[in-house]
Structure formats: C-alpha cells, structure tokens
Amino acid sequence: MRNVDLTAEGMPRKKTSELREVFRHLVRNRAAVVGLTIIGLFVVVSVFAPVFATHDPLAANLGNRLQPPSREHLLGTDELGRDLLSRMFYGGRISLNIGIISVLIGVLIGVPIGAVSGYFGGKLDIITQRFIDIMIAFPGILLAIVVVTVLGVGVENVMIATGIASVPIYARLVRGSVLSIKEQSYVAAARAAGLGDVRIIFRQILPNCLAPIIVQSTFQIATSILWAAGLGFLGLGAQAPTPEWGAILSNGRAYIRTAHHLTTYPGLAILLMVLGFNLVGDGLRDALDPKTRS
Amino acid sequence: MRNSQRTYLFGLVIVSMIALAASPLFATGTAETAAVRDTLTIAIGAEPESLDPVKMTSAPAATVGEHVVERLIYMEEDGSLTPMLATSWSANEDSTVWTFQIRQGVTFHDGTPLNAEAVRMNLTRFVDPEVGAAYAFLLGSVQEIRTTGEYTLEITLGQPFAPILSHLSHSFIGIVSPRQIENLGPADTFENPVGTGPYVMDRWSRGDSIRLSLNENYWGDTPRIPNLVFNFIPEESARIVALETGEADAIMAVPPQDVPRLQRDPNIDVVFQSSVRTIYIGFNNVREPFDNPLVRRALNHAVDKQAIVDSIFDGNAFVLDAPVVDAVFGHASVGPFEYDPDLARELLAEAGFPDGLSMSLHHPTGRYPLDATVAAAVQSMLAEVGVDARLETREWTSYLQFTGQPPEQAEYDSYLLGWGTVTLDSDYGLYALLHTRQWNPDGNNRSFYSNERVDELLDAARIETNPDVRTETYAEAMQLIWDDAPWIFLYSAGQINAVRSNVEGLIHHPLENLSAWDAYFVD
Numbered sequence: 001m002r003n004v005d006l007t008a009e010g011m012p013r014k015k016t017s018e019l020r021e022v023f024r025h026l027v028r029n030r031a032a033v034v035g036l037t038i039i040g041l042f043v044v045v046s047v048f049a050p051v052f053a054t055h056d057p058l059a060a061n062l063g064n065r066l067q068p069p070s071r072e073h074l075l076g077t078d079e080l081g082r083d084l085l086s087r088m089f090y091g092g093r094i095s096l097n098i099g100i101i102s103v104l105i106g107v108l109i110g111v112p113i114g115a116v117s118g119y120f121g122g123k124l125d126i127i128t129q130r131f132i133d134i135m136i137a138f139p140g141i142l143l144a145i146v147v148v149t150v151l152g153v154g155v156e157n158v159m160i161a162t163g164i165a166s167v168p169i170y171a172r173l174v175r176g177s178v179l180s181i182k183e184q185s186y187v188a189a190a191r192a193a194g195l196g197d198v199r200i201i202f203r204q205i206l207p208n209c210l211a212p213i214i215v216q217s218t219f220q221i222a223t224s225i226l227w228a229a230g231l232g233f234l235g236l237g238a239q240a241p242t243p244e245w246g247a248i249l250s251n252g253r254a255y256i257r258t259a260h261h262l263t264t265y266p267g268l269a270i271l272l273m274v275l276g277f278n279l280v281g282d283g284l285r286d287a288l289d290p291k292t293r294s
Numbered sequence: 295m296r297n298s299q300r301t302y303l304f305g306l307v308i309v310s311m312i313a314l315a316a317s318p319l320f321a322t323g324t325a326e327t328a329a330v331r332d333t334l335t336i337a338i339g340a341e342p343e344s345l346d347p348v349k350m351t352s353a354p355a356a357t358v359g360e361h362v363v364e365r366l367i368y369m370e371e372d373g374s375l376t377p378m379l380a381t382s383w384s385a386n387e388d389s390t391v392w393t394f395q396i397r398q399g400v401t402f403h404d405g406t407p408l409n410a411e412a413v414r415m416n417l418t419r420f421v422d423p424e425v426g427a428a429y430a431f432l433l434g435s436v437q438e439i440r441t442t443g444e445y446t447l448e449i450t451l452g453q454p455f456a457p458i459l460s461h462l463s464h465s466f467i468g469i470v471s472p473r474q475i476e477n478l479g480p481a482d483t484f485e486n487p488v489g490t491g492p493y494v495m496d497r498w499s500r501g502d503s504i505r506l507s508l509n510e511n512y513w514g515d516t517p518r519i520p521n522l523v524f525n526f527i528p529e530e531s532a533r534i535v536a537l538e539t540g541e542a543d544a545i546m547a548v549p550p551q552d553v554p555r556l557q558r559d560p561n562i563d564v565v566f567q568s569s570v571r572t573i574y575i576g577f578n579n580v581r582e583p584f585d586n587p588l589v590r591r592a593l594n595h596a597v598d599k600q601a602i603v604d605s606i607f608d609g610n611a612f613v614l615d616a617p618v619v620d621a622v623f624g625h626a627s628v629g630p631f632e633y634d635p636d637l638a639r640e641l642l643a644e645a646g647f648p649d650g651l652s653m654s655l656h657h658p659t660g661r662y663p664l665d666a667t668v669a670a671a672v673q674s675m676l677a678e679v680g681v682d683a684r685l686e687t688r689e690w691t692s693y694l695q696f697t698g699q700p701p702e703q704a705e706y707d708s709y710l711l712g713w714g715t716v717t718l719d720s721d722y723g724l725y726a727l728l729h730t731r732q733w734n735p736d737g738n739n740r741s742f743y744s745n746e747r748v749d750e751l752l753d754a755a756r757i758e759t760n761p762d763v764r765t766e767t768y769a770e771a772m773q774l775i776w777d778d779a780p781w782i783f784l785y786s787a788g789q790i791n792a793v794r795s796n797v798e799g800l801i802h803h804p805l806e807n808l809s810a811w812d813a814y815f816v817d
Contacts, residue, residue: 060674062598062605066551079667080674081605153686235659240670240685251666254530258551 025287032283038276046092055083057090057243066259076261079251084261087243088269094244095273098159098228099221105163106220110170111213115201117171118178129175135168141227148236155244158237162224173216177209211288218281222274229270245270331815333521334797336808337533337542339660340690341501341526346483347468348420348427351694353571353714353806356465357546358504358524360807362403363468363489366394366413367459371803373621373718375459379408379469379490380447389454389759396445400513402471403494410441412472417449420467424480431726431737432461432717434756454757456764457719464717465807492517492811502526518814528660534792537562543797546808547663548790550608556792566610567789567802570619571714572723573662574781575655575672576741578708580701583651590779592641594631596679597672601633603785606664606671611787616772617724619786621804624720624755624768628776629783638679650680656697657710659687663787669710672782683708697740701733708782709740716805720768725752728775743780 026032045052054074061081069076075084117128135143140162147161181187182205190204231237232246240247245266252262286292342355350359366380380394400408420427421436434455442448451458461467471488478484486495492514493506506522525542527533530549536542538559548556548564556562577584577593584590599613615629642650655676657669666687673683688696697709715723726732729752732739751771755764776783791802796816801809 058674058677060671062601062671065605079606080671235687240666241673254549255551256531257534257555 022284022287026280026283029283029286031279032287035276035279035281035283038272039280042092042273042276043096045089046096049086049089049093053083053086053089055086057082057087058241059083066255066262068259069261075265076259078248078262079255079259082241084248084265087248088245088265091243091245091248091266092269092273094155094238094242095225095228095270098155098162099225099277101159102162102166102224102228103217103220105160106166106170107213107217109163110167111174111206111209113167114171114174114176115178115206115209118175119182119197119201119205125175128171132168132171136172140165140169140223141230144227144231145234145236148231153236153239155238155242158228158231161231162227165227166220166224169216169220170213173212174206174209177212178205181205181208215281215285215288218277218284222277222281225277226270226274332519333523334519334544334810334813334815335523335525335542336810337525337527337536337545338808339526339528339530339533339547342504343691344483345485345487345495345498347416347466347470347487348425349483350466350468351428353716356716356805357807357809358506359468359487360465360491360809361493361506361522361811362491362495363470363487364491365463365465365467365469366396367463369460369463369716369718369805371801373804375463378463379413380462383459389456390451392449392451392458393442394447394449396447397513398445400490401511402473402490403488403509404471404473406471406473408469408490409444410447413447413469414439414441415472415475416469417467419475419478422480426480427466428738429464429466431732432464432467432722434458434461454759456756456759457717457721460717460719461722465805493522496521515812517811519810522810530660537792537794540794544791544793544800544808546789546791546806548792549663550606550610550790553608553610553790561795563793563795565791565793565802567791568619568621568804569714569786569789569806570621570716570718570804571662571712571806572614572617572619572786573665573668573710573712573784574614574617575708575710575784576781578701578704578706578742579744579780580742581704581707583645583647584653584707586645587778588641588645589647589651590782591631591777592638592645592679593676593681594779594782595634595641596638596681597675597782597784598633599630599783599785602668602671606667607785607787610790611785613785614783617728617775617781617783618715618720618772622715622718622720622723623761624724624765624772626765626769626772628769628773631779631783635675635679642679642681647680650682652682652684653707654686655683655708655710656686656688656693656706658690658693661690661693662712663790665710668784672710672784698734700735701742704734704740704742711740713738714806720772721752721756724768724771724775725756728752728780741780743775743778745774745778748774748778 064077064081065079067073067077073083078084113128117125143165144161147164148157151157151160187200187204190200228237229246232244233250238244238247248266249263256263338354340354342358343352344350345359364378366378367375368378370376379397381397382395383392385392396410396413417439419425421430421433435452436449437452438450440448474484474488485498492509492512494509496505496507498504504524508517508520527536533545534552537545553564556564577590579585603611603613613630615627616625618625655669655673657665659666669685673685676683697706713727726738728739728743730744730749733742734740748771751767755767758764789806791808793800797813798816799812799814803809
C-alpha cells in the first residue's frame with residue numbers, strides 16, 4: 001500500500017502529479033479511450049439535448065406514427081408519432097442522472113457504514129455485516145424492485161432504489177479496505193499521536209480507499225443505468241411520457257415485427273452507454289493500481 | 295478483474311433478458327404434424343380470474359367457461375335467443391312469474407342428472423346476498439325461485455324485469471352440478487367447474503393454460519375435436535409468433551399493426567368481428583374538480599377520438615356516440631363530443647381553471663387492445679389544453695381492486711376501462727355502470743356518477759315491458775348521461791382474431807367469445 005502521498009504537507013503537490021499519472025495511463029489504454037469517447041458523446045448530447053433535439057420529445061402526432069427513419073425523423077417515430085431521436089437525447093439525460101445520483105446515494109450511505117464497521121470491528125461489525133449479508137443475498141435488481149414497490153414508481157424513486165441497492169456493495173468494499181489499512185503503521189502512529197477515531201477514519205483511512213471506490217463507482221454507474229432501464233422496461237421506472245430508454249424499449253416491443261427501430265436504437269444506446277462506463281472502469285482500475293502501472 | 299467480469303456478465307444477462315423478452319424468438323414451438331390433429335389450441339391474452347360462475351367477471355373467463363358450463367338460454371351471433379338448458383319459457387300476464395322447461399336427458403360431467411332442482415340451486419346461489427356475486431343484478435329483483443315439477447322451474451320477480459331473458463343468456467349465469475355446490479359455504483368457491491357443456495375440465499395449469507377434453511355424453515352435437523387447450527399469452531407479439539409457428543391454431547386480440555403482415559401469410563386467416571365493448575375513461579365524479587360537469591365536458595372535447603380510431607386502430611374501431619354501441623337495444627345516437635381544443639380551454643376557464651389542471655389517469659396494460667397506447671395518446675391530447683395527466687398503470691387484477699373502492703377510499707381522478715354490453719340490452723350497459731345503487735363497492739359504478747332523473751329512467755326501463763316505451767326511456771337517459779359527461783367517451787374497437795387456415799368452424803362471437811365446439815381441421 002502506498003502512503004507517501006498522505007503526509008499533510010506533501011499532499012497537494014503529490015496529488016496533482018498522481019492525478020496526472022493516472023490520466024496518462026488512462027489515455028494510453030485504448031479501450032478506456034473508446035469508453036471515454038462514448039461517455040463524452042452521451043454527456044454532450046444529453047446536456048445539450050434541447051439544442052440537438054429536432055422535435056419536442058413529448059409532442060404526439062398520431063397521423064405520423066411508427067414511421068421508419070427518414071430525413072425528417074432520423075430514427076423514425078414511435079407509437080404516438082413522436083420523434084425517436086429527440087426522445088433518445090432526452091432519455092440520455094435521465095439515464096446519466098440516474099447513474100450518477102444513485103451512485104452518490106450508494107456512496108454516501110455505503111461508505112460510512114463500511115468504514116465504521118471495518119474500523120471499530122467487534123459486535124458492531126458482526127451486526128452490520130449480517131445486515132449487509134441479507135441485502136447482498138438479494139440480487140441488486142430485485143432489491144431495487146422491492147424498494148420501488150415500497151416507494152412507488154417514478155424517476156426519483158428509481159434513483160433512490162438503485163442507490164440503496166448499491167449500498168451493500170460499497171459497504172462490503174470499503175470495509176475490506178479499511179480492515180487492511182487500519183493495521184498500517186501510519187494509522188497506529190496517528191492513534192498514538194492522539195487523533196480521534198473520526199479524524200483517523202476520514203483523514204487517514206478513507207483517502208486510501210478512494211481508488212477502489214472510484215473504480216467501483218464507474219462500474220456501478222453502468223449497473224445502475226442497466227437496473228433503471230430494467231425497471232423502466234418493467235413499467236416500474238419512469239412513467240409515460242418520460243422518454244426513458246428502458247420504457248421506450250418496452251413500448252417498442254409490441255412493434256418489434258413492424259417497426260423494429262423502436263427497440264433497436266434504445267437497446268443500442270443502453271448497450272453503448274453501459275459498455276462505455278465499463279471500459280472506463282477497467283482502464284481506471286489499471287491506471288489506479290501502481291502494480292499494473294509500473 | 296473479477297469485479298468487472300461480474301458487471302459485464304450481469305450486463306450481458308440483463309441485456310439478453312431484455313432482448314429475449316423483446317424478441318419473438320423465445321416463443322418457438324414446433325408445428326404439430328397432421329397425423330396428431332386431435333387438439334385445438336387457442337391463445338388468449340388473459341387468464342380467467344375464476345371459472346366459478348359467481349366469481350367470473352371477464353370475457354376471457356366467459357370464453358373458456360362456456361365450453362364447460364352452459365346456461366339456460368344461448369345468444370346467437372345475431373343476438374337472437376335460442377334454447378340451451380331451458381327448452382321453452384313463458385311469463386304470466388304482467389311478466390312477474392317466469393316458467394322454464396328444463397331440458398330432459400342431460401347429465402352433468404359427474405353423472406348427476408340435470409333437473410329443475412339443479413337449476414334452482416344454482417340460481418339461488420347466484421342471487422344469494424351472502425355469496426355476493428358481482429353480477430347478481432342480472433336477475434333483477436328475484437323474490438322466489440322454486441321447482442314446480444321435475445323439469446319445471448318458476449322464477450317470481452318483485453316487479454317485471456324486461457331484460458331477464460337476455461340476461462339469462464349471460465355466461466356468468468352458468469349451471470354447475472348440484473353435487474359441486476350443495477356443501478359450499480357462502481364464501482366458498484371451486485376451481486374446476488362440473489357443467490353440462492361439450493367439453494370437460496381436464497387441467498388448469500395456473501399462469502399457463504387450461505386443458506379441456508371431450509364430453510362423450512354431450513346432449514347436443516358432439517364436437518369433432520377431442521381436446522381443447524387455452525393458452526394464456528399476454529404478450530401480443532408472442533401470441534402472433536405462436537400462431538405463425540403453429541403452436542396455436544387460433545389467437546384472439548391481434549394488434550391492428552400486425553394485420554397486413556398476417557394477411558400476407560397463406561396459412562393464416564385474419565377474422566374481423568364487431569364488438570359490443572365500449573372503452574371509456576371514467577372520472578371520479580365525487581372528487582374535485584371532476585364533480586363539475588364543465589370540466590368533464592371540457593376534457594371530452596379535448597380528446598381527438600377520431601384520430602385514435604384512424605391512427606392507432608387503423609380504422610378498425612368507431613367513435614362512441616352513446617354510452618353503449620348501436621347493436622345494443624335502446625341505443626340512441628346522442629354524440630359524439632366534437633374534438634375542439636379551443637372550446638375545451640374555454641370550458642376549463644369557465645369552470646375556474648384558465649391555466650389547466652393536473653390529474654391522475656389510471657389505465658390497464660394489455661387487457662384491451664392497445665390500452666396503454668391509447669392512454670398515452672389521451673395524455674398528450676390533454677396536455678394540449680393545459681391538463682397534466684399523470685399516467686399510472688397496474689396489473690389487471692390489482693387494477694380492478696384499485697378502481698373498485700368505495701367513494702371515500704377511491705384514490706383516482708380517472709381510469710380507463712371497457713364494458714361489453716353482452717346481453718345486447720341497454721339495461722346491462724347503463725344500469726350496472728351509471729345507476730346510483732351500483733356505486734362501488736356494491737356494483738360497477740366506479741365513477742360514482744349520480745343523477746336522480748337518470749336513476750328514475752333506468753329503473754322505469756327495467757320494469758317496462760313495452761319495447762317502444764323502453765327505447766324512448768333509454769334515449770332520454772342517454773341524452774342526460776351524455777350531457778353530464780361522467781366519462782370521456784372513447785371508442786369501440788372491433789375484434790381481430792387470427793386462425794390457421796386448416797381450422798374451420800370457430801365461432802367468433804360479437805360478445806368477445808371464441809367458441810370451438812363446431813370447429814374441425816381440414817387438410
């Protein structure tokens with residue numbers, strides 16, 4: 001384990017070079033660059049969806065339904081005659097939002113639980129971990145379905161549900177890291193110097209868990225987007241007319257033989273976005289690991 | 295690496311699950327060879343909620359049930375009434391005492407003979423308030439049911455009840471073996487009915503299928519196909535693939551957009567049949583702001599019904615001009631509400647909502663053809679006039695419960711529902727849905743509509759025996775209902791079924807039943 005960059009005075013300078021180092025390794029990884037490009041593209045079209053969208057994503061035109069791709073509608077129209085491409089742009093916003101916010105929820109709840117559990121150990125650890133065991137016993141998507149059933153459907157609740165479903169992953173991950181880090185001599189030194197538990201956790205231990213948290217979060221964004229699409233597909237996520245990709249895919253299912261563009265494009269979009277985050281996650285993990293780096 | 299592999303794997307699984315669910319390929323089946331054509335398979339979209347006549351509430355239940363359990367009178371495709379388990383009937387002068395001759399020489403599937411006593415037990419159970427059959431109103435105000443001979447049954451009514459004969463043709467008034475019900479408590483039910491029909495219950499695999507086998511001792515013409523299977527395939531595209539691969543010989547409820555493709559297939563015949571079902575969006579008439587008729591009328595003007603019919607149903611539907619379709623006795627053309635968004639905005643402003651309003655719009659998914667699509671289309675049309683409708687959907691059985699609450703517990707502003715007036719008499723279409731006495735949870739008036747004059751008219755038409763007077767009474771009631779606009783009156787969609795061309799003789803009934811007792815295979 002590296003601990004050179006953790007001395008209070010050495011931190012700012014070392015951190016910058018560390019970041020640069022990580023980035024340098026990341027861009028040397030071709031797969032990661034592909035991933036970054038994909039994510040970048042999605043972020044741009046999502047942020048500027050109102051600019052790129054050629055039509056109102058909610059404006060129905062029944063006389064123009066189920067049209068195949070054309071110059072007017074580049075990806076065709078859906079079952080209510082809405083422009084699919086414009087809906088996809090706005091849908092990207094929803095998926096990215098869900099991915100990021102649910103990961104924030106997972107991190108904010110899961111990391112402290114894992115840190116406290118690992119650091120203090122003993123009965124607290126045993127009890128916490130049994131609860132985590134119970135949560136892990138449920139497949140994430142199932143846990144998310146349970147949470148949505150309790151909270152009700154809708155985009156916000158999907159964020160909360162996928163966030164909660166990722167809590168045990170973070171708790172387990174951080175606890176493992178904390179267990180090994182707390183045995184390090186610099187932690188013992190900090191304790192000997194009279195630092196309180198809270199300060200030790202936040203100043204000495206958690207910064208050292210950042211690498212796995214970042215890597216996990218990148219993967220988790222991908223997973224959350226998939227879960228959200230799954231929930232949308234099942235009708236438990238975003239409600240009509242919200243142009244969420246999973247919901248578009250689900251509605252298009254009925255027309256798969258007559259208007260396949262309604263399932264093909266949202267399916268591809270989900271696939272690409274998830275692939276992008278996974279590639280970047282892989283790259284980040286390698287870049288953050290000094291062993292693979294050297 | 296493990297972590298990312300897991301994520302990849304998980305991603306792969308989810309994507310392939312979605313792909314599988316979306317793909318029609320998963321419903322592959324092998325076509326049966328000509329040598330073993332002893333089974334006819336019909337794929338329907340919904341599973342019967344029950345086959346116990348007092349618990350049945352839906353057309354799918356009626357379709358399966360009528361092959362096993364028969365009623366006193368049968369309604370032909372043209373609406374005429376013909377003898378089934380009753381061979382003849384007559385009434386006294388003021389139509390309060392009805393005498394039925396029960397068919398002789400008929401036995402139930404368990405060997406019990408059919409007689410007047412068996413019918414009496416069934417009808418008594420049907421109207422028993424403790425049993426609480428939701429369709430008990432079908433028999434009007436029954437005072438007494440008694441046998442006056444081995445094969446003679448007498449029903450005494452408190453007052454004349456004009457539609458009683460067509461109501462007795464309703465699939466839910468089925469006659470099952472007395473042995474099956476003699477020891478049942480009021481709340482008890484049974485799964486496999488023992489009737490007198492051409493087919494016998496064989497096996498009910500929940501969530502999958504119901505198998506029926508031939509009744510060798512059937513009193514009528516014995517069917518030519520020995521086995522009958524009803525498969526439940528809710529997914530429309532999967533149902534179509536089942537037909538194309540020969541896994542199913544006939545399917546119900548083909549979505550209009552697939553019709554041209556199926557018509558090009560030389561092995562498949564597409565069958566169009568009218569329907570007596572009306573589709574509407576009921577308002578919660580006791581909840582603000584929907585207690586204001588101006589608001590209800592405004593929303594009727596805001597929905598372009600013709601566009602729904604033309605575009606979503608490719609013309610295979612028509613816009614409602616009354617609360618019942620025109621094949622129903624008593625129908626009077628009193629509509630439709632013209633599509634006029636400007637007028638809708640004006641009416642909303644007049645009602646005190648110049649900036650529009652927001653509401654919940656509940657709808658089923660997959661129960662009626664394209665129901666969710668229609669709900670979404672209505673939502674976008676309402677948005678045009680400033681009404682923000684929040685779509686909410688539920689699985690069918692929980693949907694029925696949700697919209698079946700008493701007024702103080704009803705949590706909906708509006709709900710999409712359909713109603714088939716299967717007795718072809720306006721009493722069934724109006725009384726059950728719009729009379730104050732039929733408010734939830736005791737009846738089917740889920741919109742809590744109440745108009746004293748309408749109640750009076752509906753009551754009067756029930757006991758009036760002169761058809762001309764009844765027609766006038768219903769015409770007045772329909773006009774009042776139309777002006778009150780308790781629902782958004784939408785459309786009636788025609789039925790579209792599809793059958794493999796080597797099957798003949800299926801009856802595609804306007805009551806949304808698909809009957810197989812006359813069916814046979816051709817080579």
